[in-house]
Amino acid sequence: MKNSVLKGVLGALAVAGVAVVTKKAIERKRFVRGIFDEYGIKEKSPFGLADKIREMDEEQYQEMKGKFRKEFASRCCKKEKAFEA
Numbered sequence: 321m322k323n324s325v326l327k328g329v330l331g332a333l334a335v336a337g338v339a340v341v342t343k344k345a346i347e348r349k350r351f352v353r354g355i356f357d358e359y360g361i362k363e364k365s366p367f368g369l370a371d372k373i374r375e376m377d378e379e380q381y382q383e384m385k386g387k388f389r390k391e392f393a394s395r396c397c398k399k400e401k402a403f404e405a
Contacts, residue, residue: 351391359384 356364359380361372373381 348391355384355387 353364355361356369359372361368363371373384376384
């Protein structure tokens with residue numbers, strides 16, 4: 321009886337973990353698609369992004385870089401934020 325309850329609890333935790341990881345992946349994908357749409361990047365690949373970066377001036381590049389930093393820095397651990405200062 322105890323073994324089956326433990327398996328059920330572990331199974332529920334695994335499902336919850338997968339749901340959290342999936343949610344984060346969907347959020348990240350939505351953010352990247354938004355960047356591609358905002359800057360008019362038609363080729364939805366790293367190569368399309370690199371081509372667009374080559375065409376940008378320094379101000380546009382810094383703006384985009386800031387958006388990526390803001391989005392992905394919020395998902396990092398606090399230790400890494402301490403090293404940025």
